[in-house]
Amino acid sequence: MNSIVEIRQMSKCFGPTVALDSVDISARPGEILGLIGENGSGKSTATSIYAGMQLCDSGEMFFKGKPWKPSSMNDALLHGVGMIVQENGTVPGISVAENIFLGETKSFMKGPFVDRRRMCSEAQDALDRIGADHIRAEAVTASLDFQDRKLIEIARVMAKDPDVLVVDETTTALSQKGREIIYRIMEQMKQTGKTVIFISHDLDEIMEKCDRLTVLRDGKIIRTFEAEEFEENAVKAAMIGRELQGSYYRDDYDGSVPDEVVLRAEHLNLGNELVDLSLELHRGEIVGIGGLSHCGMHTLGKVLFGNITPASGSVEAEGKPVRNEAEAMKLNIGYVAKDRDTESLCLEASIRDNIAIAGLDRIAVNKHFILPANEKKYVQKQVDSLSIKCRDAEQYVSTLSGGNKQKVAFGKWIGRDSQILILDCPTRGVDIGVKQSMYQLMNQMKREGKSIVLISEEMAELIGMSDRILVMKDGSVKKELHRSSTLCEADVIEYMI
Ligand SMILES: Nc1ncnc2c1ncn2[C@@H]1O[C@H](COP(=O)(O)OP(=O)(O)O)[C@@H](O)[C@H]1O
Ligand SMILES: [Mg+2]
Numbered sequence: 256m257n258s259i260v261e262i263r264q265m266s267k268c269f270g271p272t273v274a275l276d277s278v279d280i281s282a283r284p285g286e287i288l289g290l291i292g293e294n295g296s297g298k299s300t301a302t303s304i305y306a307g308m309q310l311c312d313s314g315e316m317f318f319k320g321k322p323w324k325p326s327s328m329n330d331a332l333l334h335g336v337g338m339i340v341q342e343n344g345t346v347p348g349i350s351v352a353e354n355i356f357l358g359e360t361k362s363f364m365k366g367p368f369v370d371r372r373r374m375c376s377e378a379q380d381a382l383d384r385i386g387a388d389h390i391r392a393e394a395v396t397a398s399l400d401f402q403d404r405k406l407i408e409i410a411r412v413m414a415k416d417p418d419v420l421v422v423d424e425t426t427t428a429l430s431q432k433g434r435e436i437i438y439r440i441m442e443q444m445k446q447t448g449k450t451v452i453f454i455s456h457d458l459d460e461i462m463e464k465c466d467r468l469t470v471l472r473d474g475k476i477i478r479t480f481e482a483e484e485f486e487e488n489a490v491k492a493a494m495i496g497r498e499l500q501g502s503y504y505r506d507d508y509d510g511s512v513p514d515e516v517v518l519r520a521e522h523l524n525l526g527n528e529l530v531d532l533s534l535e536l537h538r539g540e541i542v543g544i545g546g547l548s549h550c551g552m553h554t555l556g557k558v559l560f561g562n563i564t565p566a567s568g569s570v571e572a573e574g575k576p577v578r579n580e581a582e583a584m585k586l587n588i589g590y591v592a593k594d595r596d597t598e599s600l601c602l603e604a605s606i607r608d609n610i611a612i613a614g615l616d617r618i619a620v621n622k623h624f625i626l627p628a629n630e631k632k633y634v635q636k637q638v639d640s641l642s643i644k645c646r647d648a649e650q651y652v653s654t655l656s657g658g659n660k661q662k663v664a665f666g667k668w669i670g671r672d673s674q675i676l677i678l679d680c681p682t683r684g685v686d687i688g689v690k691q692s693m694y695q696l697m698n699q700m701k702r703e704g705k706s707i708v709l710i711s712e713e714m715a716e717l718i719g720m721s722d723r724i725l726v727m728k729d730g731s732v733k734k735e736l737h738r739s740s741t742l743c744e745a746d747v748i749e750y751m752i
Contacts, residue, residue, distance in 0.1 A: 258317075259284050259450050260305065260336075260419055265314030267300055267474075269654070271646055274300040275311070276474040282419070287441055287451040289465030291458070293494055293686040294658035295644055296471040298454045299341055302421045306338035307331030318419070329358050337412035338421035339437075341454075341657075342596075345404045347397035352378035354396050355411045381414040382406070386436050401594075402433045413440060420444055421452045424657075426460065427684050430548060438464065456686040458490060470494055495688045503691055504719025505698055510738025512540040512722055517706050518577075518588070518675050520559060523568035528554040530730035532568070536675065541697060541707045543721030545714065546751050551730040552710045553593055556679040559583075559708060560590035572675060584613070586675075589668025591661075593679040593710075599664040602653035606645055606663055607634045609652055613667040637666035642692070658689030665696065676700065679710045694720060714744040726750040 258281035267275040275297045282288040290298045304311045307325030316323040318336065325331035328338070345354045352371070355378040356363065363374045378392035387406040396404060405425055412420065422441065426434045441451045441464065455461045461468060468480040470493040477493045518536040523529045528551040536542050544552045557563040559570055561583040570577040572586040583590070592598035600609055611618060611630050618633050619625055634648045641662040645655060652663055661681065668676060678697075682690045697707055697720060711717050717724050726734040726747055734750035736742060 257283055259319055260288075260452070261315075261317035261320075262301065262305060263315045263317075265301060265304065265311050265316070267297075267304065267309075267311045273474050275304075275314075278314070278471070278474070278476050280469055280476065282450045282452055284418075284450055285445055285448045286466040287445055287453055287464055289461040289468040290452055290454045290471065291456065291461055291468060291490065291494060292471035292477075293688045294456070294656035295473075296494075297474040298471055299423055300474075301471070302338060302423060302452060302454065303340070305331075306336055306421055308338070308340075332412060332415050332417065335415075335418040336421070337415060337417035337419070339405070339408050339412060339423060339425050341423040341425065343401065343404060344408045345396050347395075349396060350375075350392070351382070351390060351394050351396055351399070351407055352392040354407050355381055355392070355414060357411065377414075378410070381410040385410050385413050385440060402429050405429060406433060406436065409437065409440065417449070419450045419452070421454070423454045424456065424684065426455060427457060456684070458487060458687070462487070462490070472496055491687060494686070503687075504694055504716070508738055508740045510722040512537040518559065518570070518572045518708070520555075520570045521568055523555070523558060523565045523570070525551075525554060525558065525563070525565045525730075527551075528730050529558065529565060529568075532727075532731050534725060534732065536706050536708060538706055539701055539704045540722045541701055541709055541720055543717035543724040544708060544710045544727060545712070545717045545724055545747055546727035548712065550727040550751070552727050553679055555727070556590065556593075556677050556708065556710045559677050560588060562590065584671075587671075587673050588675045588677065589613070589671070589673030590677045591664045591668065591679060591681050593683065595661055595664050599667075600652050600660060603651060605649045605651055606638065606643065606655075606666075607631070607648040609663050610634045610637050610648075610666045610670055614671040617671045633670060634666075637670045641666050641669070641696075657684040658686055661685050661693070662689065665693070669696075669700075673705070675706050675708075677708045677710070680712060681709070682711075682713070682716060714747050717747065718742050718744065728752075 260282040262278060262280040265275050265278045278301055280301060292298055303309055305316060307328045307330055352375045356374055360369050363370050375392040382388060382390050387410060390403050390406060422437060426437055444451050453465055462485045466482055470477040472494060515538040516535045517538050521533050523532045546552050558565050561577045561579040572588060575586060577583045577586060596602055611634055614633055618630050638648055643662045644659050652660055682693055709720060722738050724736040724747060725732045728751060
C-alpha cells in the first residue's frame with residue numbers, strides 16, 4: 256500500500272503483438288523504482304501510458320490514490336507525472352526555450368505577441384537549475400547534439416516540479432556529465448519524498464541507483480526485487496527466463512591471429528579527429544578501439560568504410576583502395592553505425608527492405624533481376640538466424656525494439672557475407688540477451704576467418720572480445736594492448752585520459 260503510482264492489470268496490444276499482459280506496477284513516495292527487462296518487454300509501453308502518451312486497452316491507473324486518466328503527455332506533466340523518453344523528444348526547428356515551454360506559449364503572451372525575452376529567461380533558469388547552464392535558451396535546438404537535446408527535455412519536465420519522474424533508458428545515450436545530472440535529479444527527488452521510475456538495461460547501474468526493481472518479460476511482470484534481494488544472476492535469470500547459458504564474452508585468451516592483413520589504414524589525418532593514424536586488421540582478428548567519446552574513434556570507423564574521406568592517408572583492403580562506400584561494399588566490408596536509427600537503418604521501411612538493400616547484388620539473378628521469392632528467402636534467412644523478434648519481415652523497423660533494430664542492422668551485412676565488419680558501439684542500448692547473441696555472432700565470424708573492428712565505449716566489452724585493443728586519444732593510437740586474462744578496465748582507461 257502507500258503507493259503514489261499504481262497500475263493494475265494493464266494490457267495493451269499493437270495488432271498481433273501483445274506488448275502488455277495484465278501488468279501491475281506500483282511505486283512509493285521517496286523511492287527510485289527500477290524497471291528492467293529485455294528489449295521489447297514492455298517497459299516503454301507501460302510507462303508511456305502512465306505518462307499520458309498513449310492509451311491502454313484495459314486496466315486501471317491510480318495517482319496518489321485517485322483514478323488517473325491523463326489525456327496527453329502535457330496533461331500528465333501539469334498534474335505531476337513527467338517522463339523523459341527513450342527517443343528524441345524535442346522539436347528540432349525551434350529554439351531551446353520554445354521546446355522547454357512547448358504548448359505553453361499562451362502563458363507568455365504580452366498583448367498579441369509572445370514575450371520571447373521572458374520565455375528565454377525562464378527557460379534559461381530551468382536549464383541552469385538542472386546544471387545544464389552550458390546550453391543557451393535562445394539556441395536553435397537542431398544545432399545541439401543528442402545529449403544537450405536530452406537535457407532540454409529534462410529541463411522541460413523538471414520546470415514543472417513533478418511528483419513522479421519516469422526516466423526511460425536515457426542514461427546510456429549520455430556522457431558522464433549528462434548521467435550525473437540525471438542521477439542528481441533522481442537523488443533529489445527521492446530525498447524530497449518524490450518518486451522516480453528508472454528504466455535501464457544496464458544491470459549494474461540499475462542495481463546501484465534503485466530501491467526496488469521490477470522485472471518485465473514479454474509484457475508480463477515477472478517479479479519485484481527488494482534492495483536486499485538484488486543479485487545479478489537472479490535478476491538476469493528473471494529477465495531472460497533462463498540462466499544465461501555459456502559464456503558472455505569470449506572464453507579463450509589466445510589472441511594470436513594469422514599474419515594476413517585484410518584491412519590497412521595508413522597515415523590517416525582529418526582535422527584533430529585523426530592524427531597520423533595507421534592500423535592493420537588481420538584475418539580472423541577482432542581489433543577493439545577504445546577511447547573517450549571525442550577521441551576520434553567514431554570518425555575512424557566511418558573513414559574505414561569510406562563514408563568520410565580523410566584529408567590525407569589511405570585505407571585499403573585486398574590491396575585495393577577504399578575511398579567510398581561503394582568500394583567498401585565491393586571489398587566485402589560492412590559497417591554498423593553508432594547512431595543506428597539515423598545512419599544504419601531506414602526506420603520508415605520494412606525489415607525486408609532494410610536487409611535486402613545491402614544485399615541486392617547477392618540476390619540479383621544475372622546481375623539485374625530481383626526475384627521477389629529470392630529476396631524473401633534471403634531476408635527470412637537473416638530474420639531466422641538472428642532471431643529477430645517481429646511479426647513478419649514486412650513490419651516497419653521503427654516499431655521494433657532497440658535490440659531487434661540492431662539485429663536488422665547486423666542482418667544487412669551478414670546477409671551479404673561481409674568479410675570485414677566495422678562495428679561502432681554495436682551493443683549500445685541493447686539488453687543482455689541480445690548482447691550475448693551478438694558476442695556469439697562476432698565470435699563465430701572470427702572463427703570463420705572474418706575480421707572485425709569493434710569500436711566501443713564499454714571497457715568490459717573491449718577486453719572481453721578483442722584480440723588487440725587500440726586505445727585512442729586526440730585522434731591517434733596511444734597504446735596497443737594484447738588479449739590477456741589479466742587485462743583490466745583500469746589498464747585501458749589509463750591511456751584514454
Ligand atoms: N507503436 C508500436 N507499434 C507496434 N508495436 C509496438 C509499438 N510500440 C511498441 N511495440 C511493441 O510492443 C512491445 C513492447 O515494446 P516496448 O514497450 O517498447 O519495450 P521495451 O521498452 O521494454 O523495450 C515490443 O514487441 C514492441 O515491438
Ligand atoms: Mg523501451
